[in-house]
Every structure is written in structure tokens, then in C-alpha cells.
Amino acid sequence: MALPLESQVAALRRYLPECSVPETLALLADHFPGRVSFSTSFGLEDQIITHFIFENELPIRVFTLDTGRNFQETYSTWNKTLLRYEKPIEVFAPHSAAIEELTRQKGPNSFYESIENRKECCNIRKVEPLSRALADQQVWVTGIRAEQSANRQTMHPAEWDAGHNLIKVHPLFDWTWAECEAFAQANGIPVNPLHQKGFVSIGCAPCTRAIAPGEDFRAGRWWWEDAAAKECGLHTTTAHQGLDPVVERMPG
Template identity: 80%
Template sequence: MDLPLERQVDDLRRDLPEHAALETLALLAARFPGRAAFSTSFGLEDQIISHLIFEHQLPIRVFTLDTGRNFQETYSTWNKTLLRYGQPIEVFAPQAPSLEALVAQKGPNSFYESLENRKECCHIRKVEPLARALAGTQLWFTGIRAEQSANRQHMHRAEWDAGHQLIKVHPLFDWTWDECVAFAQENGVPTNPLHQQGFVSIGCAPCTRAIKPGEDFRAGRWWWENADAKECGLHDTTAHQGLDPVVERMPG
């Protein structure tokens, strides 16, 4: 009898090959047939994972969250990806009633006014669509790397996501930024031109800026907030466990 999903995480941490993204993707696609998915936001790491999935025809669903506030460069990269690989990318957008109510009551830029407002916007545009995207999924691949922030250095390549009740795996967890750049160049992977302008972590346009020399990889995200608040809820363990009172108050 198969182990419950949560109890498989320790085995995966031990068994997954280090620094071997393709092998990790292929192994888990076979182990979770029809139940594995990858979320892309078209940044460098995500483009590499999409390349591996599409080039090797791995049976992994690829989807994206269209928040409606992305950079034009991100949309262009999305188009180039479709043309390059000829494979569909599923799209999940915010629920219109929730988004319309938010903008009607607080305006289009309420996220600058408080942490609570920002998390409310992230919940409507990203967290709730992600829940729909992951419905029925047992394993979720992401582009998270340990180098991206001090917070993420304490994560593992394989984790249990209590909020979505699935296993979360980061195939590039132990890759460096320079290794990602080299791989993309050597394999002709379409990349977001914003990376050439100092953007390393690319989210919604109003909430992302280029980083300055010596700054943390995540410094360009929600730069007006304290560093320890810089997660949107997609990869926030406390939010997934229902411990974040701000997220709990968000409209569903």
C-alpha cells in the first residue's frame, strides 16, 4: 500500500538526485502520473523548467497565473515560449467578482497603502487562482532556489504543503543564478528581457523593481515593505497552515 503523500516527503529528500533537475522532473512525473504540475511566471528559473518539460515531453501540466498586472516583457516572453515549444500553458486568472469589488472599494493601487491591502491583492490575484490550478494535483514543481533569499535557504528541495495538501518540489533548488544563466544561453531558452535590466525576481509590474548592486535577490519585490514580509502567500508556510491572520481575513 502506498504511503500517504505527507509521509513520502522524507523519502524524496533522501532519494532525489542533487543538482539534477531533469532527472528529478522525469522521476516524479513517472511516480505521480497525471498528478504533477508546474507553475511558471516566466522568470529565468521557470523558463528552464518549462524547457526541460517541453523538450523532453514530460507528462507534467504547465500553468501560469495571469494577475492582470504583469509586465509587457513578461507577456512577450510568454508568447515566445509558446512559439518556441508549441506546447500549451494553462491560464488561471482572478475571479472577476472579487477583483471588481476590490478595485471598486479601494482603487487599483491599494497595495501600496498597507501590508494588509497588499496581501489582499495578492490573495485575489494569485493565491485563490493557484488553489484552483492545483486542485486534484499531488505534486507541485516550482522554480524556487535556495539562493533567492535568506528565508528560502531554510527550505528543502521537497516539502509538504499543508495548505494545498500536496508535495512541493524545487528542481533547481541548489542551482546558482550564474548556472541558470549559462544553461539558458547554451540551450536557447527564451528569457525575460527584464533580467538584463537588473530584475532577477519578476512579479507584477507595480510591485517589482530592479535590484541594486549587493541587494538580496528578493529586494526588488514589494520594496516598500520590511524584508521579512516579502512573500505573497504562494510559498508562505505559515499562510498555508492558516497561521497568518491577514490571509485568513481575505475574501475568497
């Protein structure tokens, strides 16, 4: 009898620290065939994971959320990635009717006016499309690293995402920014040129700025808000606690 999906998080937490990134991705593809998806926003971390998936021809679906407000540099990196690997990247965009209604009621920049307005925009442009992208999936692979923020340091390399009813895995969780830069350079991976301009976390153009030396990695996202609120709704679920240890037999 197959183990409940949620219960398999404990096994992943035990075994993934012993695996390299390609081994982690291959393990996921093997144990959850056809039900593993990776979301890329074409930042440095995501480009590295894309590289591992495409270079090793792993059966993991790669998709992106096109919010309609991305930087031109991000679109250029997207195009270079397609040319470099010649592999498809699926696209999920917000519903045009929702964008039209939001803009009609509140204008194009309502997100600057309040946290509620900003979250409303994020929900339309990112959260709802992500829900469609992850429908019927069992594992969501992300580029999250512990170093990115204090909130993310409390996460685990493998978590239960109750909101989407799936397992969330962060293969680069323990990598540093310097390690990511070195790996990308050594392997000729297309890198978003915004990184060379002080951008470390890259989102929508109106909501992202470069950071100064010494600033938190997330300081450039929604910089007009309090740091405690700086998530858009994609990565807000907490790690599941009290998982059944009997499932720690996965690789066998």
C-alpha cells in the same frame, strides 16, 4: 497499500539530490502520474524548468497565473515560449468580480497603503487562482532556489505543503543565478528581457523593481515593505519535520 502522500517527502529528500533536473522531473511524473503540475511566471528559473519539461516531453502540466498586472515583457516572453516549444501552457486568472469589488472599494493601487491591503490583492490575483490550479494535484513543481532569499535558504528541495495538501518540489534549489544564465544561453531558452535591466525576481509590474548590485534577490519585490514580510502567500508553508524514514524505498 499506497503510502500517505505526506510521508513520501522523506524519500524524495533522500533521492532527489542524486538526480539531475530532468531525472527529478521524470521521477515525479512516473510516481505521481497525471498529478504533477509546474507553475511558471516566465522568469529565468521557470523558463529552465519549462525547457526540461517540454524538451523531454514529460507528462507534467504547465500553468501560469495571469494576474492582469504583469509586465509587457513577461507577456512577450510567454508568447515566445509558446512559439519555441509549441506546447500548451494553462492559464488561471483571478475572478473578475473580486477584482471589480476590490477596485471599487479601494482603488487600483491599494497595495501600497498597507501590508494587509497588499496581501488582500495578492490573495485575489494569485493565491486563490493558485488554489484552483492545484486542486486534485499531488506534486507542485516550482522554480524556487535557495539563493533567492534568507527565508528560502531554510527550505528543502522537497517539502510538504499543508496549505495545498501536496508535495512541493524545487528542482533548481541548489542552482546559482550564474548557472541559470549560462544554461539558458547555451540552450537558446527565451529569457525575459527584464533580467537584463536588473530585475531578478519578476512579479506584477506595480510591485516589482530592478535591484542594485549587492541587494538581496527579493529586494525588488514589494520594496516599500520590511524584508520579513516579502512573500505573497504562495510559498509560506514550512518544511514538514519528523517524516517517517521507512518510506525511503521509493525508487525500488
